[in-house]
Amino acid sequence: xxxxxxxxxxxxxxxxxxxxxxxxxxxxxxxxxxxxxxxxxxxxxxxxxxxxxxxxxxxxxxxxxxxxxxxxxxxxxxxxxxxxxxxxxxxxxxxxxxxxxxxxxxxxxxxxxxxxxxxxxxxxxxxxxxxxxxxxxxxxxxxxxxxxxxxxxxxxxxxxxxxxxxxxxxxxxxxxxxxxxxxxxxxxxxxxxxxxxxxxxxxxxxxxxxxxxxxxxxxxxxxxxxxxxxxxxxxxxxxxxxxxxxxxxxxxxxxxxxxxxxxxxxxxxxxxxxxxxxxxxxxxxxxxxxxxxxxxxxxxxxxxxxxxxxxxxxxxxxxxxxxxxxxxxxxxxxxxxxxxxxxxxxxxxxxxxxxxxxxxxxxxxxxxxxxxxx
Ligand SMILES: NC(=O)c1ccc[n+]([C@@H]2O[C@H](COP(=O)([O-])OP(=O)(O)OC[C@H]3O[C@@H](n4cnc5c(N)ncnc54)[C@H](OP(=O)(O)O)[C@@H]3O)[C@@H](O)[C@H]2O)c1
Numbered sequence: 001x002x003x004x005x006x007x008x009x010x011x012x013x014x015x016x017x018x019x020x021x022x023x024x025x026x027x028x029x030x031x032x033x034x035x036x037x038x039x040x041x042x043x044x045x046x047x048x049x050x051x052x053x054x055x056x057x058x059x060x061x062x063x064x065x066x067x068x069x070x071x072x073x074x075x076x077x078x079x080x081x082x083x084x085x086x087x088x089x090x091x092x093x094x095x096x097x098x099x100x101x102x103x104x105x106x107x108x109x110x111x112x113x114x115x116x117x118x119x120x121x122x123x124x125x126x127x128x129x130x131x132x133x134x135x136x137x138x139x140x141x142x143x144x145x146x147x148x149x150x151x152x153x154x155x156x157x158x159x160x161x162x163x164x165x166x167x168x169x170x171x172x173x174x175x176x177x178x179x180x181x182x183x184x185x186x187x188x189x190x191x192x193x194x195x196x197x198x199x200x201x202x203x204x205x206x207x208x209x210x211x212x213x214x215x216x217x218x219x220x221x222x223x224x225x226x227x228x229x230x231x232x233x234x235x236x237x238x239x240x241x242x243x244x245x246x247x248x249x250x251x252x253x254x255x256x257x258x259x260x261x262x263x264x265x266x267x268x269x270x271x272x273x274x275x276x277x278x279x280x281x282x283x284x285x286x287x288x289x290x291x292x293x294x295x296x297x298x299x300x301x302x303x304x305x306x307x308x309x310x311x312x313x314x315x316x317x318x319x320x321x322x323x324x325x326x327x328x329x330x331x332x333x334x335x336x337x338x339x340x341x342x343x344x345x346x347x348x349x350x351x352x353x354x355x356x357x358x359x360x361x362x363x364x365x366x367x368x369x370x371x372x373x374x
Contacts, residue, residue, distance in 0.1 A: 003027045005066045005106075007053055007095060008073030009046070010036035012170045013111065013163075013202050017070055018046055020206035031062050031073070053091030059098035063106065068213045071095045072111045076138065076173070077294070079287045084141035092145035096152040107157045109213045110149050114164040114198065114235065115139035115297060120304035125198070125241075127306050128230035135300045136293045150223025153232070159216035161209055163236040164305055168202035168325065169332035173289055177248070178330065182255050182339050187248030189264045195302045197244065198237035201325040204318040208236045211314040234314065235305035240322040254326035256342060270295045
């Protein structure tokens with residue numbers, strides 16, 4: 001039985017990882033804040049260690065004796081951009097430094113993000129050796145976090161995993177999209193709708209993180225600027241990369257919706273919504289997900305990454321199709337009351353209303369489907 005620590009286990013991805021590690025028979029400790037909601041974690045039977053990644057003194061005791069530290073904690077939306085850097089950059093530095101201070105350092109698996117390196121180059125998927133080009137404060141803070149971890153790579157065996165959009169049971173960020181389709185049969189597609197997105201279900205991501213800890217390559221001493229900058233880094237994605245419209249239609253099927261209206265919005269509309277949300281955020285002192293920073297990402301093109309390195313080196317494969325994963329997510333949302341209960345006579349066939357033609361959804365040329373590694 002190996003002792004492992006998860007930071008961010010009270011969040012969406014961390015919770016899935018805790019479940020997966022317990023199923024592997026590991027002894028799981030979770031770093032949580034005094035303010036974290038831990039009721040669901042308690043039912044899993046993990047050990048709780050109290051700390052905050054922005055408080056370096058709270059970390060060494062939690063990390064001592066651990067074979068692996070999964071650093072999942074992160075700030076994904078914030079009222080002020082400086083908060084991204086406090087948590088995602090400085091917090092990661094604190095975790096990596098605490099790992100380096102242990103006499104026999106644990107393996108550190110850092111959950112970064114596709115946003116840390118930016119959208120796909122024109123016409124193909126992003127691969128690990130592509131030069132990074134983050135477009136948002138969130139992305140730049142995640143990249144800065146990677147650099148912080150890399151500073152300790154000579155002492156801490158470190159692997160970075162970069163997920164794209166993560167969906168699954170317990171996800172609140174994507175819930176509004178499910179709700180809109182469920183209640184009103186409407187799916188709003190920002191920008192032009194041609195963009196494609198890599199996605200992964202949180203349970204598949206959890207498996208990939210465990211594989212990365214067990215057999216992943218590690219960052220070279222010298223880190224991300226060493227001669228082999230992709231060593232020790234993996235994208236995490238399934239092999240389906242829908243447009244936003246296609247994702248909406250798949251969700252409609254999972255919801256048992258007969259019709260869904262795909263509503264493309266002009267590119268500028270995202271800025272208008274973001275401006276309104278920024279104003280509401282300032283007034284309510286609560287950050288909202290669709291803000292200026294997120295809009296910069298939405299406008300940046302296709303967010304595609306190739307999972308080939310993880311497939312080749314970690315023997316990673318997803319356990320279910322995207323359609324099955326969406327079904328499972330919808331069932332969980334309904335069971336937990338996050339979506340209303342299913343109507344009795346919901347048909348299984350979905351008829352999609354498409355107010356724009358197929359050319360608008362755009363398809364990637366076949367040869368870009370998996371990406372190639374260099
Ligand atoms: N969800 C996605 O689509 C996605 C995609 C790519 C990468 N990621 C990355 O995956 C990680 C987890 O994302 P998520 O979607 O699971 O986010 P989440 O549900 O918002 O969870 C964030 C977790 O981080 C913890 N946390 C935040 N600040 C902390 C601090 N100062 N000290 C200790 N813990 C802190 C939170 O604790 P509290 O419960 O106390 O708030 C929570 O457990 C993040 O690093 C994110 O950048 C997510």
